[in-house]
Amino acid sequence: MTPDGGSDPLEGLGRFRTEIEDIDRRLVALLADRVALGKKTAEMKRAAGLPILDPQREAEVIRRAVTAARERDLPPERIREIFWHIVGLSRTVQESGA
Amino acid sequence: MIIITRPDITDAELDHIRERIEAVGLHTHLSRGEKRTIIGCIGDESLLQELPLRSIPGVENVLAVLKPYKLASREFSVNRSIVRVGASAAIGGQELVVIAGPCSVENRGMLRETADAVRGSGARILRGGAFKPRSSPYSFQGLGREALALLADVRAEYGLPVVTEVLDTRDVDLVAEHADMLQVGARNMQNYALLSELGRVQRPVLLKRGLSATISELLMAAEYIMAHGNRQVVLCERGIRTFERATRNTLDVSAIPVLQRETHLPVIVDPSHAGGDAALVAPLAFAAIAAGADGLIVEVHPSPEDALSDGDQSLDIPAFDALMQRLPAFAAAAGRALTLDGTTALAGAAVA
Numbered sequence: 511m512t513p514d515g516g517s518d519p520l521e522g523l524g525r526f527r528t529e530i531e532d533i534d535r536r537l538v539a540l541l542a543d544r545v546a547l548g549k550k551t552a553e554m555k556r557a558a559g560l561p562i563l564d565p566q567r568e569a570e571v572i573r574r575a576v577t578a579a580r581e582r583d584l585p586p587e588r589i590r591e592i593f594w595h596i597v598g599l600s601r602t603v604q605e606s607g608a
Numbered sequence: 609m610i611i612i613t614r615p616d617i618t619d620a621e622l623d624h625i626r627e628r629i630e631a632v633g634l635h636t637h638l639s640r641g642e643k644r645t646i647i648g649c650i651g652d653e654s655l656l657q658e659l660p661l662r663s664i665p666g667v668e669n670v671l672a673v674l675k676p677y678k679l680a681s682r683e684f685s686v687n688r689s690i691v692r693v694g695a696s697a698a699i700g701g702q703e704l705v706v707i708a709g710p711c712s713v714e715n716r717g718m719l720r721e722t723a724d725a726v727r728g729s730g731a732r733i734l735r736g737g738a739f740k741p742r743s744s745p746y747s748f749q750g751l752g753r754e755a756l757a758l759l760a761d762v763r764a765e766y767g768l769p770v771v772t773e774v775l776d777t778r779d780v781d782l783v784a785e786h787a788d789m790l791q792v793g794a795r796n797m798q799n800y801a802l803l804s805e806l807g808r809v810q811r812p813v814l815l816k817r818g819l820s821a822t823i824s825e826l827l828m829a830a831e832y833i834m835a836h837g838n839r840q841v842v843l844c845e846r847g848i849r850t851f852e853r854a855t856r857n858t859l860d861v862s863a864i865p866v867l868q869r870e871t872h873l874p875v876i877v878d879p880s881h882a883g884g885d886a887a888l889v890a891p892l893a894f895a896a897i898a899a900g901a902d903g904l905i906v907e908v909h910p911s912p913e914d915a916l917s918d919g920d921q922s923l924d925i926p927a928f929d930a931l932m933q934r935l936p937a938f939a940a941a942a943g944r945a946l947t948l949d950g951t952t953a954l955a956g957a958a959v960a
Contacts, residue, residue, distance in 0.1 A: 563633075565630065565631055565632060565633035566631040566632075568630065568631075569626075569627045569628075569629075569630035569631040570627065570631075572626075572627070572630060573623050573624075573626070573627045576623060577623065580619065586619075587638060591837065594635070
């Protein structure tokens with residue numbers, strides 16, 4: 511028996527995989543949205559003469575992500591790593607001004 | 609710089625300390641032990657001068673790490689690192705790990721024969737070269753992609769995790785798909801482009817010491833991989849170049865205890881390349897275990913005289929089995945264990 515009650519275990523596996531693929535697509539779409547917003551804030555920072563790199567703000571982003579991860583029982587150190595990559599992605603896009 | 613925290617520190621206090629450090633532009637690395645936790649600070653430490661680190665709640669002590677390597681240094685980690693390879697092997701624990709197999713993968717038959725034999729003798733990981741960095745451009749260069757596919761097949765058939773060398777940054781993803789552990793050869797130890805790429809993939813790395821590299825340079829090479837995000841590094845002493853010509857290289861036995869003093873990373877020894885002579889493999893293997901090595905990597909070929917590469921230093925199957933039979937006594941004398949029958953293989957190991 512599959513967890514979702516189907517009789518063919520492989521059928522259940524296929525369904526989960528489709529769902530995972532869908533989540534991955536949404537993750538990438540969300541990352542694209544995040545990068546787009548990052549670009550807009552970079553333009554604003556440039557206009558205001560502020561530096562692009564803001565370590566304090568980045569540290570806050572990481573801390574919030576880790577707190578949320580703990581609430582959802584995800585391993586906080588791994589979530590940290592992932593969020594440093596996400597922050598790094600935004601930063602390179604902002605710095606390149608592309 | 610490392611920050612040692614109070615034993616009763618809360619998650620919120622830990623987060624706060626790390627946020628303060630990260631807010632000035634450094635990165636933090638956490639190492640948790642049973643009694644204490646260490647926060648390692650990575651980056652431009654002069655930025656920390658303005659921070660009143662000792663007065664942040666939860667901080668017990670702040671120490672400078674004077675070594676050029678940080679993530680690899682012993683101080684950065686509360687415990688020794690254990691590097692898991694595939695589903696069934698772990699290097700750096702109480703149990704020693706022997707990696708064995710042919711210098712290069714020549715064909716399916718010899719690879720299967722070797723895998724079956726070395727597994728039966730107690731090896732936990734199969735080695736096999738696909739891409740070979742030969743000193744001469746006219747020597748056999750390895751089967752490349754074809755060998756990777758053979759390694760992956762034999763891994764599935766015999767349940768042995770596989771380690772193979774990666775030579776080129778362009779091949780890192782391809783090799784990572786086929787192998788459980790990626791090897792950096794001695795000649796590539798300071799190929800920083802390759803080390804950076806290996807930092808990106810989440811596969812353990814076997815880093816061999818360069819022929820003329822100091823221990824510090826070896827640790828800086830490991831630091832390169834770790835700084836790029838991959839902390840699963842195993843170091844390998846394989847002999848260094850000295851004035852002595854009676855052996856191919858000189859096994860630097862003292863590197864083993866020195867490395868274990870300097871780093872939390874596991875250290876294994878390659879007695880095959882160190883001596884370059886099958887007759888020297890056993891005595892050098894004994895010496896390595898006696899000096900505290902976490903494992904061995906040994907070249908084994910079903911018919912060394914027909915080997916396409918490094919036949920002189922390869923053990924045949926009976927010689928490897930004889931060597932394995934003698935190792936548990938040396939392991940026990942060094943306060944370690946080596947079981948040959950697979951009973952201590954990790955739970956859930958997929959041994960066919």
